Amino acid sequence: MSRTGQSGSATVWSLVLFATLALFAAALYTIFVVAPVEQQMGIVQKIFYFHVPSAYAMYIGFFVSAVGSAVYLLKRDPRWDAVAVAGAEVGTLFCLIVLLTGPLWARKAWGVWWTWDPRLTTTLLSGMIFAAYLALRSMGDAGEVEKRFAAGLALLGLVNLPLIHYSVQRWRGVHPTVITGKGGGLESEMYWALGLSFMAFTGLAVLLIWARASLERQRAESARLRLELMHQ
């Protein structure tokens, strides 16, 4: 990348970073000061404001990974492979957040840490698919075969994403349907808290994927140089 391009990229990066930090501050204020405590569940319902946007950030990560993998399979361009790895890692991070914050809320709301609800099960399945992707990619310097196989796994993971989203509407389960079409909605202050949190998590996911993809490109360059040295 040219020096001007790098400088422009750094400026955009800084802008997104500051916007994300400001959004997180605003979201936390709205969640804990402005938004009311939910009538039935009490204060534990405030987990919702980080749990749902984390799930959304997970979708972003996994979707980016699948798109990067598809383009890599078509073009064999290592830059897209780096994007795929970054998306998978960030998506798995947010999936882990969802799978850990969910049970903490469920313990109070449902009385159990875990239940085989369709949405919980499909989310776990997605997490396992992308964990397999990362395990495959973490075995030393991945060769072409490993990269292509991992790309296939990411595409399989993409197929599961609509299942997670629509499982709550299609199948019977215990997951709340508050903000879906059939849901009863939220108080206006709750919508504000959720909206700010959604924007903050989107910024965070973009920043993390961007940074991780850049790092992955450097690692690919390092692997290329190592190979070059071996052949000298």
Next chain:
Amino acid sequence: MRALIAALVLGGTMLITPMTLADSPPVPDAGASETQKDAAEERATRFVGVEGPDAESIPGGALLLAAYAVVWALLFLFLKRMRGLQSQTAEELERLSAEIRASKDR
């Protein structure tokens, strides 16, 4: 005919009246406090042990705190890992570039 109807009405009245009187609550004594009686009826008269596990109270605040702590802790760990990878890769790139330069000079 009139005598027959009158006899039926009289007979029916004689049959129904004792049953109605039996179902109706006793007339309170004059001067008794109605509110005192209700309060007395609401008092517990029996304690019953719980069968199975004790009823529990789940602390919502602690769960909320744990959930938000999990989010920040995982983000922190991810950033720490990225920073480690970044410095490791930068060092390796520098070392490899130097080695390549040295091999070209030879």
